[in-house]
Amino acid sequence: MSDPLRRLDALVDDDTLPSPRIRQQLRVTAGLTQAEVSHAIGVKRVAVARWEAGLTKPHRGNRLKYAHFLRRLAEKYPAAAQEAPDED
Template sequence: MSKIHALLEVQPSQAARLPEPPERERLRKVQGLTQAQVAEALGVTRGAVSAWEAGRYDPRGDVRVQYAELLRLIAERHPAPDGEGAT
């Protein structure tokens, strides 16, 4: 039963919450990363990262979780001005 309880403790929708597209771009840039670097780290194309930052679509599955974690860690280092950004 402990494995079942562990599954219920982590809610994927919360763990993979993404900031709005403009904030995604701001976070990447303030950290000094290129779209290509983010894409390589996540195992996707640079075009996919560009599309996420433009709001054309969002990542799914494990990539979404990893991308959300990357952005969360950057946001801890570089909070949005005036508390804007994450949703």
């Protein structure tokens, strides 16, 4: 694969976010508050709350940081990264 294609793949992979439900599951499983996550990323707590609710999406720079953070949590807590079936 040529370098330009790798760079394009990296753009897609580096900022891909899991579903809002998984985002919250990962954070809660890690025992972190929205405030702790927001402080680490450099945004207000309400931004993380909106991202987890699926109301908004982070802008490019924050999305890269947030996606990296979530990937690291998914590596540490793989069970939390799994989509659970809806409970009816």
